Amino acid sequence: MNVAGIKSYVVADEAEDDSCTVRTPHRTYTDSVGEETTELFQLTVYAPRPGKQLCGVAQGFVATVAGEIAKRLPAG
Numbered sequence: 001m002n003v004a005g006i007k008s009y010v011v012a013d014e015a016e017d018d019s020c021t022v023r024t025p026h027r028t029y030t031d032s033v034g035e036e037t038t039e040l041f042q043l044t045v046y047a048p049r050p051g052k053q054l055c056g057v058a059q060g061f062v063a064t065v066a067g068e069i070a071k072r073l074p075a076g
Contacts, residue, residue: 012051
């Protein structure tokens with residue numbers, strides 16, 4: 001699923017009931033042994049309602065966070 005134009009993994013009730021987890025890549029780099037590594041950030045929302053309903057909220061938070069992270073990364 002795309003969140004803020006970024007291919008992301010979204011799953012309801014993974015962490016526990018009444019939750020939604022979104023994993024989104026935010027940068028790829030070459031690590032100390034020369035291998036390509038992708039860093040992800042994970043956001044999990046918990047609330048007293050079904051996880052599937054929470055996924056829209058979680059995706060909105062991720063879109064905001066992704067934008068803020070992008071502003072703070074050095075130009076590359």
